[in-house]
Amino acid sequence: MVVYLLGRISGIAIVFVIVSMLAFVLMHSVPGGPFDETNQPLPPEAKANILRKYGLDRPLYEQYFNYMGSALHGDFGISFQSPTETVMQLIARAWPTSMQLGGMAILLAFTLGLIAGTLSAVYQNTWIDYVVTFVSALGITVPNFVIALWLLLAFAVGLGWLPTGGWPSSGSGDLKTLIMPVITLSLGPTALVARYTRSSLVEVLHAEYIRTARAKGLMETAVVARHALKNALIPLITILGPQIPNLITGTIFVEVIYRVPGLGKFFVTSITLRDYPMIMATMLLVATLWSFTYLASDLLYTVVDPRIRLFGRAT
Amino acid sequence: MSAVTVGSVVAPRAALQIRPPATLWRDAVRRFKRNKLAVGALAVMVLLIGAAVFADLIAPARYDYSVLAEANQFPNRLHLAGTDGVGRDFLSRLIYGARVSLTVGISVQAFALLIGVTLGTLAGSFSGWVDYVVMRVVEVFTSIPIFLFALFLISLWRGLDVFGGNGLINVIVAIGLISWIDICRLTRAQLFSLREKEFVLASHAMGASRFHIALRHMLPNALAPLIVAVTLGIPTAIFTEAGLSFLGFGINDPLPSWGKMVADSLGYVRVYWYLGLFPTFVLALTMLSFSFVGDGLRDALDPQLGKR
Numbered sequence: 007m008v009v010y011l012l013g014r015i016s017g018i019a020i021v022f023v024i025v026s027m028l029a030f031v032l033m034h035s036v037p038g039g040p041f042d043e044t045n046q047p048l049p050p051e052a053k054a055n056i057l058r059k060y061g062l063d064r065p066l067y068e069q070y071f072n073y074m075g076s077a078l079h080g081d082f083g084i085s086f087q088s089p090t091e092t093v094m095q096l097i098a099r100a101w102p103t104s105m106q107l108g109g110m111a112i113l114l115a116f117t118l119g120l121i122a123g124t125l126s127a128v129y130q131n132t133w134i135d136y137v138v139t140f141v142s143a144l145g146i147t148v149p150n151f152v153i154a155l156w157l158l159l160a161f162a163v164g165l166g167w168l169p170t171g172g173w174p175s176s177g178s179g180d181l182k183t184l185i186m187p188v189i190t191l192s193l194g195p196t197a198l199v200a201r202y203t204r205s206s207l208v209e210v211l212h213a214e215y216i217r218t219a220r221a222k223g224l225m226e227t228a229v230v231a232r233h234a235l236k237n238a239l240i241p242l243i244t245i246l247g248p249q250i251p252n253l254i255t256g257t258i259f260v261e262v263i264y265r266v267p268g269l270g271k272f273f274v275t276s277i278t279l280r281d282y283p284m285i286m287a288t289m290l291l292v293a294t295l296w297s298f299t300y301l302a303s304d305l306l307y308t309v310v311d312p313r314i315r316l317f318g319r320a321t
Numbered sequence: 322m323s324a325v326t327v328g329s330v331v332a333p334r335a336a337l338q339i340r341p342p343a344t345l346w347r348d349a350v351r352r353f354k355r356n357k358l359a360v361g362a363l364a365v366m367v368l369l370i371g372a373a374v375f376a377d378l379i380a381p382a383r384y385d386y387s388v389l390a391e392a393n394q395f396p397n398r399l400h401l402a403g404t405d406g407v408g409r410d411f412l413s414r415l416i417y418g419a420r421v422s423l424t425v426g427i428s429v430q431a432f433a434l435l436i437g438v439t440l441g442t443l444a445g446s447f448s449g450w451v452d453y454v455v456m457r458v459v460e461v462f463t464s465i466p467i468f469l470f471a472l473f474l475i476s477l478w479r480g481l482d483v484f485g486g487n488g489l490i491n492v493i494v495a496i497g498l499i500s501w502i503d504i505c506r507l508t509r510a511q512l513f514s515l516r517e518k519e520f521v522l523a524s525h526a527m528g529a530s531r532f533h534i535a536l537r538h539m540l541p542n543a544l545a546p547l548i549v550a551v552t553l554g555i556p557t558a559i560f561t562e563a564g565l566s567f568l569g570f571g572i573n574d575p576l577p578s579w580g581k582m583v584a585d586s587l588g589y590v591r592v593y594w595y596l597g598l599f600p601t602f603v604l605a606l607t608m609l610s611f612s613f614v615g616d617g618l619r620d621a622l623d624p625q626l627g628k629r
Contacts, residue, residue: 020457021464028461032477147612149560151567152601155583155590159598163591170590251466258468259564263587273469274568277476285473292466300464 014304018297022290026077029289030070033282073286083283087275093287097269103173104257104268110188112249115195116242122196123203127238128230130208138200145197151259154190158263161186171265187264191257198245207238240311247303251296345545345622352621359617365610373420382410384417385575396595403595406585411596414577415603421578422559422607425493429558430551432497433504438540438547440501441508445516446535455509459502467499471561474498475570488573496561500554507550511543545622552615556608563604579604 048056057063061072076083082093091099126138162170172183210216211234219233220226258270269288276284353359372379381401392408394400402412444455474495475488484490512535515521524534563580565571572578579600586597 017460018464021461024461025465028465029473032473035477035481143612143616144609147556147608148605149563149608151564151580151583152605155586155597155601158590159594163594259567262568274472277469277472278569289466289469292469293464296466297464 014301018294018301021297022293025293026074026286026290027070029286030073031066033280033285034066034069073283077286077290082287085276085284086281087272087279087284093283096272096284097287097291100267100269100272103266104261104270107184107187107191107257107260107266107268108249110184111191112195112246114188115192115249116199116246118192119196119199120203123200124207124230124235126200126204127207127211128226135204138204142197142200145193146201148193149259150190150194151263153193154186154260154263157186157190171263173264173266173268183264187260187266190264191260195245195249199242202241202245203238206241207234210234210238213237240307243303243306243310247299248296250299251292349545349618349621353617356617356620358613359621362610362613362617365606366614369419369607369610370423372416373423376416376420380410380413380416382413384409384414384577386410386413393589393593395593402599403593405582405596406589409575411599414582415579415599418577418579418582418600419603419607421489421572421576422562422604423555424489425496425562426555426559426611428493429496429500429562430554432493433500433554434547434551435501436497437501437504438508441505442512442535442540444505445509445512446531446539452509455505459505462499462502468561468564471495471499471565472568472570475565486573487576488571489576492562492565492571495565496558499561500558503554504547504550507546508540508543511546512539515539515542549615549619549622552618553612556611556615559604559607559611 054063061069064072073083080094085091085093085096088096122138122142126135129135158170161168168185169180169183174181174183207230211230216229216234219229224233257266257268258273260266261268261270262274272284273288275281276288386409388404388408390408391400391404392406394404394408396403396411400410400412402410402415405411405414440455440458444452475491478484478491478495479488484494516539521534521538524538529538562571562578563583566578566580567584569581569584572581574581582600583597583604586593586600590597
């Protein structure tokens, strides 16, 4: 167990180093630094001063080690696009909004997806099944900014029931502003959950212990809810894992369309504005989150299904 | 099968004329035809490809021809899909947009095939340290936020002015660089499973080189899943292009891109609703048709999968 974990974590560390170097080198090879001189030409002395202040006059490898040194202590530097805050403060301000949005969307997705998937498996090859299968195919394929625009056109422009955008915490809207972003963001995962639930439940329902449960006279609802679902839910771990890092990156389009003040927007602006510290921080944040959710979902597998072993002797 | 070759020549031939022998591909076509949804999707797909190829003939105007006096017209008889903010015929831009989208989708997959199959074949047939290195590269690529990576690469190339121009090549190379991973994994996994098969062992016993075995015996057998992966990869690439253009990192004006058209419409969505509706509609149609064809192909080529 310990050996396995150490192996996996050192693997993550290697990836982390490679990603950070790659991002750092690429970032610095873009011409045009963060200090734009086309509008405000600087005297050479002033420029040298600024470069020295941010350590940009040092050789690249030295900058890298300095940066990574402080990054490992939790200091990601000062954001160039909003120089009054550190990168950590900026992330701390914007990320909760993205997380709330994503969290609500995932909750909704799992609730709806489970219900739809279960119905579709239990009533296999009836119209319920066909509707669920078709709608989930739509949900998986149609990109979320397309859905976002359709909802916007239908409910905000056409019917006028909902505001076109905003977010409760930003003071520019009420709770109604939550509805469309959350629904838009949840449609893809809902479809995915429904599809997975359906296929694994269909398989489980043919298992022999289900026949036993039926034979001993259990009600069908009890068979499905207590015996079948429990085992059918295991593959859902595979979906839940990647959804968590998506809480940050996947919300970009929804945040832009519905004007939600989340982290997604900063990804785009930090790249256009060559905000080096912010780019590094977000890249590393997502890479770390990604690696650890994969590790966590692999470990979770062994907990929920004892037949799966990642380490030790296979029996 | 051996009965055909060993037995008399005449009888089997007569039998062949009545019913051609079932090959993988014939069976696949037969199964595909039975899938109504996939056949319908294929028709839409062919239509879209036709529109993209013959855009010059179909489109009522050039995509960059603007008449300022006719700006922001709602759909009417002269401009079936209306005009945009600078008076360009919107229908023409949608049609040329299909050309851009499909060019991106197909080129990206060609690019991804080239890298993915090469690396996957190397990893799958040479295992050992080659496999180790390739898999580490794949691992790095799966743990970076790939969409951000694409944004990043494009801003880099723009800054250096590597590919210049309308942004088309930027987009293709950037999406290509993030799309080869699945194909590489798939190829490697296929080769791994094929390596244990008897016919590979047989050709190995006859002294064929590993390179020859990989190219002539194993890759053709891995073709079916690769075709499915590529068909399903095209809509993903189209969506990624639309997303990049939506954020302003993709195709540059005046070349039309559906994603960019959606983004441009956002400011006027309360009034000129058609500017947002039409591009999203064709985008969804394209994605759906390609995915349904891809799903149909998968069921047709691998009947074991769709049974449940």
